[in-house]
Amino acid sequence: MFTTCAVPECTDKVALLGPLAVTSDRQRQGVGTALVYAGLERLEHDGAARVYVLGDPGYYGRFGFVPEADVDPPYTLASEWRFAWQSKRLRAFGSVCQGTLSVPRAWLQPNLWAP
Numbered sequence: 001m002f003t004t005c006a007v008p009e010c011t012d013k014v015a016l017l018g019p020l021a022v023t024s025d026r027q028r029q030g031v032g033t034a035l036v037y038a039g040l041e042r043l044e045h046d047g048a049a050r051v052y053v054l055g056d057p058g059y060y061g062r063f064g065f066v067p068e069a070d071v072d073p074p075y076t077l078a079s080e081w082r083f084a085w086q087s088k089r090l091r092a093f094g095s096v097c098q099g100t101l102s103v104p105r106a107w108l109q110p111n112l113w114a115p
Helices: 029-043 057-063 081-086
Strands: 002-007 014-017 050-054 083-090
Touching: 002 029, 014 029, 029 057, 057 083, 081 083
Parallel strands: 014 050
Antiparallel strands: 002 014, 050 083
C-alpha cells in the first residue's frame, strides 16, 4: 500500500500511497481509513517526510493530503486528473523537494497513471 520512493536532489525520505481498495462487503466500516492512518503513522515513525497519492481529493483530503505542485508524478497526468495528485507532509521540517517522483519499476506503467 505504501512504497518507498525518491525525489532526485532531495534528501528527504518519501513514499507513494496506492492503490488502496476495500472489498464491497467491508466498505463504509472504517477499514480503509484505519489502513491509511496506520500506514501514515508507520511512515512517520520510520522517518518519512512526505507521502504522495494519486486519488480522490475528497477522500484523501480527510487525512491532510493537499494538491501537490512541486513534485510531479512519473508520468504526465490527464488534465482531469491533475487535481488528484496530492501530498501530505509528515514532518514540520525537511527539504523543499522539487522534481519528478522516482518510483520502483513496478510503478513505471503508464496505465497506472491514466484515466
